[in-house]
């Protein structure tokens with residue numbers, strides 16, 4: 022999918038990895054991107070949730086968070102224009118990103 026800038030392209034490519042990324046979301050009739058931050062890669066999440074008892078960690082432990090965004094966090098492009106220009110590609114990306122989404 023053609024996006025606004027190299028930074029946003031890298032954020033999309035980093036979905037599921039440790040640190041910041043961008044994931045494509047579909048909720049009902051809404052299509053949007055979410056900025057996501059992960060403390061560890063998606064594949065390592067089970068390790069974070071099964072730490073041995075007796076270790077003093079926050080409980081519950083947050084290993085990731087995300088929030089919907091309307092504009093590219095780097096260049097400020099309105100993301101609805103990117104989505105509208107590549108609707109089929111966005112939908113395919115959202116399908117592949119679905120296992121990475123956080124929250125309900």
Ligand SMILES: [Zn+2]
Pocket residue numbers: 025026027028029093094095096097098
């Ligand atoms: Zn951008």
